[in-house]
Amino acid sequence: MALTGLFLCFFLIIHLLGNLQLLLPKEEAQLQYNLYSHFLSGNILIKIVSYVLYASILLHTIDAIYLSTKAKKASGETYVKDKRNRASKWYSRQMMLLGTIVFAFLVIHFKDFWYPYKFGSIETDINGNKDLYSLVVVSFQELWYVILYAVAILALGFHLLHGFFSAFRSVGLYHPYYTKIVKTIGIGFAVLMTFGYLIIPFYIFLKL
C-alpha cells in the first residue's frame, strides 16, 4: 500500500509538471504540449514507468479493497452511541471513499484522454504530432466537466493529506522529529498538488 501510494505520489509530481505546459500562451502551448506528449509515448523508459504506474493503480486498489473488507469484518457489531470520530480526522477514516472517487475519475480521465490518444484517431497539429492540446482545451470548455475535475482533485487532495504521512509510517519512519517533518511536508505536498491540478481546468475554462 505504502509503496504503491508513494509511487503514485511521485507520478503526480511529474504529471503535474508536464501538464503545467498547458498554461503557456496558446500557440506555444499547443505545439510544445503535443511534442511533449509525442515524446512520452515514444520513449521506452516512459513506457516502463507507465506499466509500473498501471500496476501501482491496480495493486493499490486491490490492497484498498482488501484492507476495507478486513476492517469491516473485524469491526463486528456497530455501537448504538458512537462518538469515536472525535479522535481522528474525517479524511483519515474515509480513505476508501476518497480513493473510490479518485478511481472513478481515473476511469473517465483515461477514457477521455489516454484512450483516444493511444488508440483513437485524432487530428494532428502543423508539426504532425497528435493534437492532444486541443482535445484537452475543448473538454475543459464545459462547466460540468471542470466541476467534475475539481471534485476529484479535492478528493485526491484529502487522500494525500492522510496518505502521504501514513505511507511513511507504514514503511517504518518512527523518529519523533522526522515524523513531524514528514507530516508537514505531506500537508505542503497535498496542498501543492491540489492547487496545481485545480489551476489547469479552471485556467483553461476561464481563459481559453
Added chain:
Amino acid sequence: MKIYLKIWRQKNKDTKGQLEDHTLDNVSAEMSFLEMLDMLNLKLAKSGERPVEFDHDCREGICGQCGVMINGIAHGPLKNTTTCQLHMRSFKDGDTIYIEPFKAKAFPVIRDLKVDRTGFDDIIAAGGYVSVNTGQAPEANSIPVTHNEAEAAFDSAACIGCGACVATCKNASAALFTSAKISQFTHLPQGKKESAKRTVDMVNRMEELDFGHCTNTEACQIECPQDISVLNIAKMNFEYNKAKLKK
C-alpha cells in the same frame, strides 16, 4: 444527582444484546463510575434481577480490566483515564449515559459489558517475552541502559492492555497494543536479541486473529488511557520490514 442509564445487556456471545433503561437517584459526584454501576447492581440484586456484569480488578487505573464504551467513547469523556478512574463529577444531574461493551470481532461479548480479550493473550504468547531466564533482579549498573532508552521502554510498557485501541479503531486493529508490547523489549539489551523474530511472530499472530489492519488514523493514541504513542506502530513496522528484508 439523577442519572439515566442506557446499558447493554447480552446473555452470551451467541445471543443478541440490546440497551436496557435504568434510572439511578442520589448518585453522588464523588462516586467513581464503577461505584455508580455497583449502586445499580445492588438495586438490581435487591429486586431479584440479574446484575450487570462488567470487568474490573484494581480500580486504580493500572490493570486494564475495566474498559467499556461510555457515551460512544472508550473509557468515557476524560482523556487518558480508565473507566475506573472516571468519576461521576464528569456528568451532570439528569444526564443520560450510554454504556456499551467494547465491540470488535476479536472481542466477543461474554455477558453484558464483559468481553473476551483472549486475542491479546494470543499475541503475547506468540513472542511477548524474553526466552532466557534472567534470574533475580541484577545489579542495576551491570547492563548499561541509557536514561532515554529506559524511559522509552517504560513508556511502551505502560500499556495496560485494556483494548480501548481496538474498540476505538475504525479498523479494529490491535496495532497499538502489539507495537507497545514489542517496543518495550526492543529498547532494552535483554530484549533486543530476539527482536526480529518476536516482531514477525507477534505481527503474524495479530494478522491471523480477527483484528483489522492499521491505517494510521491515530485515534488509538487519543483514546488510550496511557497515551501510548502511535510511533510504537511505526517502530513495529520498521522492525517488521527490516526482518522481512533480511530474510
